Amino acid sequence: MPTDAHAAPDHGPDQHPAADHDVVIVGGGHNGLTAAAYLARAGRRVLLLERDDHLGGAAVSAQAFDGVDARLSRYSYLVSLLPQRIIDDLGLDIRLVRRRFSSYTPDPRDPSRGLLVDVEADAAAARDAFARVGAADDADAWHAFHAETARVAQALFPTLIEPLPTRDEARDLVGDDRVWTRLVERPLGETIDARLGDDLVRGVVATDGLIGTFTDLDDPALDANRCFLYHVIGGGTGDWDVPVGGMGAVTGELTRAARGAGAELLTEAEVLAVDPSGRVRYRHDGAEHEVTAQAVLANVAPAVLDQLVTAAEAARAAGAEGSTPIAPRDERPSVTDAPVGIPPVVRERLRRLAAPEGAQVKVNLLLTRLPRLRDTEVAPEAAFAGTFHINELQSQLDAAYRVAARGEIPSPLPCEIYCHTLSDRSILGPELAASGAQTLTVFGLHVPHRLLERYRNDELRERLQAAVLASLDSVLAEPIEGVIATDAAGRPCIETKTTLDLEEALRMPGGNIFHGSLSWPWAEPGAPLTTPAERWGVATRHPRVLLCGSGAVRGGAVSGIGGHNAAMALLEGETA
Structure with a gap:
């Protein structure tokens, strides 16, 4: 790609003409900002287009409650997969806080007891924690299992910001065929059942395979395995850290880096069409504009990119002025096109690829103080300092999946809770920070987008919010409503986001937080x-259009990996 695109000669209809920009990036989420920063630092002319009035996408902080001086990480909330190399390369001033307590799980069979996993506990204390919930026999197996995932993390995490290894190369890096088989080739549920005996302990492990992923643990499609792998390899340790200042501090630094390097970042610019030849049409200030680029990076879901390309094709077919002839779109096979004898697991996989589906509800709360637990031996400050698991026995997770697959809301609803302010009170204003106020983020599992076929979104939001609060109350010594703060108008400080809310606010099809089904972090044979x-791992079927978001191979979560890898692919292509 020439540095001065305007000086490039006209190469004819099958080659790229002179362009307004070297790169146009569609979408101003954290991955788009990462790509913009890398490319602008390399001297490329970069234009980033974001339809919202702010940058950051899902990685933002917001004042969610009227008149309340608290900036919550509204959508994404923890950081694990962001490589230190990206932080160092871009000179980002980001501080992440490691949580001492990994998790606390009240026992639904007896909520007066629970499993507190303290990463600083010695071996005897760790065994006592498991014995307390009747799972003493699982203590050694738990630690052995996590030692295995830690070795996998150390082997695979560095490869996420390098060219894709092949499957065989990744297996060689792991260096243990038995572990590889357990994590990669056999269903996650089968592996957990073979290693752990207690229902509660199995459930704590299993949840890492179900975050935002609607699947059965024993599904041979292995969606749970892929989700699990990404959740346990971050940073080479699997730890999930709290970003000081909230998630907005992360994207604020990426914005500073990109803008400081010379990238043009344009908000309130809604992209309408992407022509694979490099033409991008967008609306800004009430008017439509068109720019050309030598390459387009899509920081949107692949399904959204398909819509934008289709819009360009429709304009070309209608003879829109200034459009460039492009090749016919490759038609993806639909589920109904599949042969009658196709195995059910493959048919379901095709359905998911055709229609991304999220499977979570997100609830943000501001509390006047932490609630009391039924378990009086664990302080709330310890229980809420890590990941607080509610109603997540493995048997409860399995039952919730079956209920949701029928189009019903699970009861009790499996939930995970995070308390940002126990690790970082900077997101609160001075008065709130000096009080006992705390924020809670609740992530409810097994509530797939298909529930909207039965409920209107307002009704679904109300029902899911009630289900979350009921699930919380089942392990508390007092109703959670009694400690929820109120806003300036006296309304409870609680905000609930359904999959449709995510789809509308963030343009995530089906509310899928990964932009679609996760892929293995390597190249499959062939x-x-x-x-x-x-x-x-950023290719599309259009040579000049690359994925740079969560839909790329090794995408998903707040990592910057998709943006980094798309930038590296473009820069490598210039020297190829």
Whole structure:
């Protein structure tokens, strides 16, 4: 790609003409900002287009409650997969706080007891914690299992910001065929059942395979395995850290880095069409504009990119002025096109690929103080300092999946809770910070987007919020409503986001937080690795259009990996 695109000669209809920009990035989420920063630092002319009035996408902080001086991480909330190399390369001033307590899980069979996993506990104290919930026999197996995942993390995490290894290369890096088989080739539920005996302990492990993923633990499609792998390899340790200042502090630094490097970041610019030749049409200030680029990076879900390309094709077909002829779109097979004898697991996989589906509800709360627990031997400050698991026995997770698959809301609803302010009170104003106020983020599992086929969104939001509060109350010594703060108008400080809310606010199809089904972080046998985009896992069927968001191979979560890898693919392509 020439540095001065305007000086490039006209190469004819099958090659790229002179362009307004070297790169246009569609979407101003954290991955788009990461790509913009890298490319602008390399001297490329970068234009980033964001339809919202602010940057950051899902990684933002917001004052969610009227008149309340608290800036919550509204959508995403913890950081694990952001490589230190990206922080160092871009000179980001980001501080992450490691949580001492990994998790606390009240026992639904007897809520007066619970499993507190303290990463600083000695071996005897750790065994006592398991014995307290009747799972003494699982203590050694738990630690052995996590030692295995830690070794996998150390082997695989560095590869996420390198060209894709092949499956065989990744297996060699792991260096243990037995562990590889357990995590990669056999269903996660089967592996957990073989290693752990207690229902509660099994459930705590299983949840890492179900975050935002609607699947059965024993499904041979292995969706749970892929989700689990990404949740346990971050940073080479699997730890999930609290960003000081909230998630907005992370994207604020990325914005500073990108803008400081010379990238043009344009908000309130809604992209309407992406022509694979490099033309991008968008609306800004009430008017439509068109720019050309030598490459387009899509920091949107692949399904959204398909819509934008289709819009460009429709304009071309209608003879829109200034459009460039492009090749016919590759038609994806629908589920109904599949042969009659196709195995059910493959048919379901095709359905998911055709229609991304999220499976969570997000609830933000501001409390006047932490609630009391039924378990009087664990202080709330310890229980809420890590990941607080509610109603997540493995048997409860399995039952919740079956109920949700029928189109019903599970009861009790499996939930995970995070308390940002126990680790970082900077997101609160001075008066709130000096009080006992705390924020809670609740992530409810197994509430798939398909529930909207039965409920209107307002009704679903109300029902899910009630289900979350009921699930909380089942392990508390007092109703959670009694400690929920109120806003300036006297309304409870509680905010609930359904999958449809995410779809509308963040343009995530089906509310899928990963932009679609997760892929393994390596190239499968037979996968093309000819071009830089293919080698970096960011290719689309259009050579000049690359994925740079969560829909890329190794995308998902707040990591910057998709943006980094798309930038590296473009820069490598210039020297190829």
